[in-house]
Amino acid sequence: MKNKISARAHTNIALIKYWGKQNKDLIIPYNNSLSLTLDHFYTDTTVTFDDTLTEDTFFLNTKQKKDKKVSAFLDVVRNQAQKNIYAKVESVNHVPTSAGLASSASAYAALALAASQAIGLNLNRRDLSRLARRGSGSASRSIFGGLVEWEKGHNDEDSFAVPMEETIDWDIQMIAIMINSHEKAIDSRSGMQHSVDTSPFYNDWVKSSERDLIDMKKAILEKNLEKVGQIAENNAMKMHATTLSANPSFTYFNPDSIRAMDAIRDLRQEGITCYFTMDAGPNVKIICSKAETPYILKKLSPLFGEKNLLVAKPGPGATLI
Ligand code: ADP
Ligand code: DP6
16 A cells, blocks of 8 residues: 655644643643634645555655654554554645744644545544644644634543634734744743743633633624734733743743834834734744735834745645645
């Protein structure tokens, strides 16, 4: 048997963050999260299950890599399909890897779709989301396009993402300020676990995110960009407060991240509707309208360089290619 399938999935940036697991093995989070899938950043992955292989192999951007997470994920797929057969995985990231731009989200959504199809499982999108979650929590959301909520659930069956608005008919998009595209020192997985284990503010983060989610969903239904931005920015900073209050403390901010946040606050003073969010890396994402994007780009280009400002519109869900 030799079966080769390719899939594409886009990254997503959370407006309400996922930051901590109740169950590390099954990847069940402490709180629901909500994100926007982006068209600009994506991963293409080809999976070939081949019964002549004696082990899994993984190539990222054409270089062979040892990656225990990929094999552990393929074990979940093999277990579901009840087939004992190894795979070759070839993946290309059209997004910087491990830089806080959600490469693990697009990666595991693409891998879940390609691997499940290649092994002969024909999963619906809910089950694909559950499967992608086993690779990386945020990947559960990248199965869907547009605005997506990951319902935390309690177990493997009921923890999956659902689309809130797959087609977005109002003016919201993002600009990523590429401050540093190198791999970060502390990956999301260990950063969030250290925050859960040591930040005295962790429980407050969870409670506060639950309230933020209710307000965020209301703001989305009202198509109110200002409210969406305000809630998202505040939610992101509360997430980062759990890293600053961890013991020992750590941060994903670097001096340029602070400079970017200040520049966005300055633009707000000028009356522009723009807010920032940050993930597990120094790059800053601006939540703004398409209409005001040219002005924001004009103001930020002298500070960060035109080529470092990447505009991303709402993007689609995972598909076979
Ligand atoms: P990011 O901010 O890019 O999402 P994370 O620390 O959350 O950073 O995830 C990075 C990890 O995701 C990598 O260390 C690797 O394990 C995994 N990853 C990234 N791209 C791929 C890919 N195309 N295929 C498989 N795994 C990937
Ligand atoms: C800050 O989904 O990469 O981007 O489940 O351990 O693979 P694992 O973590 P991951 O964490 C994402 C964290 C975040 C916030 C978010 O995307 O919601």
